[in-house]
Amino acid sequence: MQEHSLYKEKSIKGRYINADSIQGCFEKVRSPLIPIGNSVKGIALHAFTLGKGPKKILMWSQMHGNESTTTKAVWDMVNFLESEDKMAVEILQKCTLMVVPMLNPDGAAAYTRENNNEIDLNRDAKNLSQPESIALRQLFDAFQPDFCFNLHDQRTLFSAGQNNRPATVSFLSPASKPERDITPNREMAMKLIVAMNRRLQNIIPGQVGRYDDGFNDNCVGDTFQMLGVPTVLFEAGHFPNDYEREKTREFIFISLVEALLTIAKEEIEMFKTDDYFSIPNNYKLFFDVLVKNPKLVNDAFAIEQSVGIRFKEVLDGKTIVFRPEIAEIGVLEGFYGHQTIECIDTKDFGFSFERQEILDLLREFKN
Template sequence: MNKDSSIKLLLGVFLFILQLTVSCEQKGTIPDIDVTVLESAYEKYIEKSVQARRFKNADVIHLVKDRKGDFEVEEIGKSVKGKAIYQMTLGNGPTKVLLWSQMHGNEATATMALFDLFNFLEGKDDGFEDLRTKLKEKLTLRFIPMLNPDGMDQWIRRNALDIDLNRDAAKLTSPEAVILKNARDSFDPHFGFNLHDQNIYYTAGETATPAAISVLAPAYNYETEVNDIRKRAMQVIVGMNRVIQEVAPGHVGKYDDAFEPRAFGDNIQKWGTSTILIESGGYPNDPEKQYIRKLNFMIILHALQEIADQSYESYSLDDYYGIPDNSTRLMDLVLRNLTIKRDDLQYEIDLGIRQREVDAHDSYFVNGAIEDLGDLSIFYGFDELDASGMEIVEGKIYEKTFERISDVSPENAMELLKEGFIAVKVKEALERELYDLPILALNKSTSIPFDIRTGGSTNFYLAQRGELKYAIVNGYLISLNAQPKIGYKQRVI
């Protein structure tokens, strides 16, 4: 090799190294994630006065308006029914972040997580000082924790005008929509977190895994283009997804990004704020969404940390697009390979059941119904049972009448179920009285509906060779060989 060739080779190697160095500096190093820090912060600062996802505005408003210390709290308007709506501000950093929750009144999971986050941000002398200081010095945080207090109090999606606030960003008919628009415009945040709940039947892709958290960087136009503003939201989401994959692998889905011109998320993205949608879905054995509350706390705190130190910039958009799209593939219960006899015909089906929540006494009960039957091979259940070789048997009503439902213990209920009695009669019952037992309670009803078809009743037995094995009571799968459990949400009928 001659001298000129050697010089060219060395120059080429030097330029390659220089280019690689610049590229690494531009992209940054993928940051490490220590989820134990996030988990310990949650366990220390969980707001213990809130342990269920249904609460009224008056139950929790003190957690907002009575904050002391570093938070600046101010009323920024009133709801249709005159309830105060507050914003809370903390920090004095150059990067502004706006977080709003409970735009839909019956979507409270993230609100609980914000209460936990407020506690964390007020903490002292606990080992988290460096993180807390970073957030306050690098960011200015602004929260609107309960945008729809009227909807909260009725536990409904919409506001008191029956308007969906998330479809009122353009017309601004509702006072709550005007409040959010003014809050965004006056603050002009760099980042926004749009916090919601979704139904529990979403899955992460075409799988059996519930989408405990779904995410989206909403589109700002019909072409779903990606500019720098939307790109930043996508990158922040990648970091949030990394956290959940550490603690709940596979439980993240991504919403369809079709542009919705009436929605706040899409418009706030359009107005120049990098907007991140978080939707709290379902998780096994978490009816009050307390584990999903924890996930919200962890990913929001982590996202704020990465925004503060700008480490989100190291993430590739490929990792955002790699998050599986949401599907609706879940049922509460799926019975597989169930034999049905109708007249002289015998055939085999899968049977899927969903339970709808119904409000009552500031709580709720469920109504189970057959959602679908036939070939349900693309659907999955929170509970599943292979019913091969089993047949459906109607349940009976116990002949004795109890004075009241409280006279029936869980042990009594299980013994009656084992004997083929799927319901008991009660003489006295409050209107719409709720109870927690694995058996039907009849006050006015005199029969049990039995109709194995779509939309039909979900109260029957499964028997094998003449022996009762399982009871299906209001959509709950109850093994007759197990100990009685609690957690049933039923109403005297």
């Protein structure tokens, strides 16, 4: 496969991606835009198709407005598929893609998970109370896909297994009933995930996780799986020092292309369901900063236990600011930090995020 850099959509980057951000991307799509509805605030929702093959794949991104990494990767994928690469040509000959690059533009504008009515669209599959949910379901019914790709981001707290490897990419084949049986369509989604994992292990070994498969019929993926369509949940997670998720977008791009190639080449049955279960589960073992033995000697200040700090993502204008917050204080054995500080004095706070902000946070807690 060609280098991601050749297809990376340079007009969008960073964490804040709203409807205005992708207008230029829409203008480059060769096929006509398909209006599928409007958001609560009246922003038009659009889909478009790529390819003319018999295998139909429906994919949607930014169902949660503050989960933008997969949106960037989708546009990178579009650039690849509209190239002259022989693999892109084969995919478009064998597959028809229906793409919704932003399902929740109101949430994207406000950088919130929910839509403008403060409803989580991924918990609205049963009630269909929101116009965005209705638009996706009507598109699903009309398109009648053979596969669905549900594209999301996950927080930095997840590890891939019970170790110090971050879950940079995670997948799930959702359950279609409380018993979590392996139905034929769920098994097909599992095998497709195995194909993507095999590719990713060559690039980010040990950094692929398996998302929790607890059944919830209000979730869109579970619902579509119930309706007999193999559905894959993609979760774009953390890569070291990549809070803008520009590296993670590359891994999602690679995953998308690998999945499409596997479908186009009819190679799904080459993979084994057992290998899906060998992908380690996600665990919530990471802090953004783990401070061990935090002492401010000159100020006669000390916290005797470790401090776990997580960043809150805050929209400031059109920029996402990462503000530290104390998440947990304790022994914290078995937990990890994307940055870990073993310190005995203020001079030991030598890490890339604002030193004074962490110090002030610890002082505020002590007082």
